[in-house]
Amino acid sequence: MILEGAARVLEEQGLAGYTTNAVAERAGVSVGSVYQYFPGKEALTAALVARETGLLIAAVQEAAEAATPELGLRRIVQAAVAHQMSRPRLALLLDREENRLQLDDNLDAVTRAISSAFLALLGHLEPRPPVEAETAAGDLFALVRGIVDAAGERGERASDALEPRVLRAVFGYLGLPAAMP
Structure with missing residues (x-):
């Protein structure tokens, strides 16, 4: 409450x-x-950041259990986009506060969870990623986060426009055919 x-x-x-x-x-x-x-307000903010990123982590972990790696990749992108676009102003402000308050444990947890989800999917992907799987997982995390966060910073509100761009970037990086919704 x-x-x-x-x-x-x-x-x-x-x-x-x-x-x-x-x-x-x-x-x-x-x-x-x-x-x-x-x-204090900082502790309240930290708890709110933890709640919101916990929702993202849960969605990403569920996505990684998809029937195929391609579907899992798509679902991770969908989860990241949905997280940003469901409450865009909140996501933007919490991103800023997370950095200002230096909530490194929270940032590390998100990075680990999403990179691990990518890594699990990449282990089943054919053809294999163009670089070592751990590197590819980190790159994919950075790519998705960068595009999604930049869209939030610009004030974008249309997930149906953002999701295809992120999917093209992810699938293009992996040398897979474009995955359109």
Whole structure:
């Protein structure tokens, strides 16, 4: 309840209006209740970042269990795009706060989870990636994150336009035929 209140305040008021008082009011709790669970705004933000990236990690891990590696790659891209586009303002602000607060453990967890999902799929891919699988997994993570985050920074809101571009980049990097929706 408090985390969702925080998410809504960020979406509606941005960082300027993101205060513990505003979060408490939006969540329908006292400010004391907010401080009971979170010692400050930074801790609240860190918990919100963890919640949101946890959702992305779960979607990516599920995607990696697809019937074919190509379908798994497509689903990872879909998960990344959906994560950015379902709540675009929140995703953008949390990305910025994640960097500002130096939430390295969270960033590392996301990197490991998504790179591991790519690595698992690449192990079953024919033809093999053009470089060592670990390198390819890291490159694919960087490629997807870069395109998706840049789209968010530009204010893009159309996942149906973004997803095909990311898929072309991923499949092109791997030397696979273009995977269009």
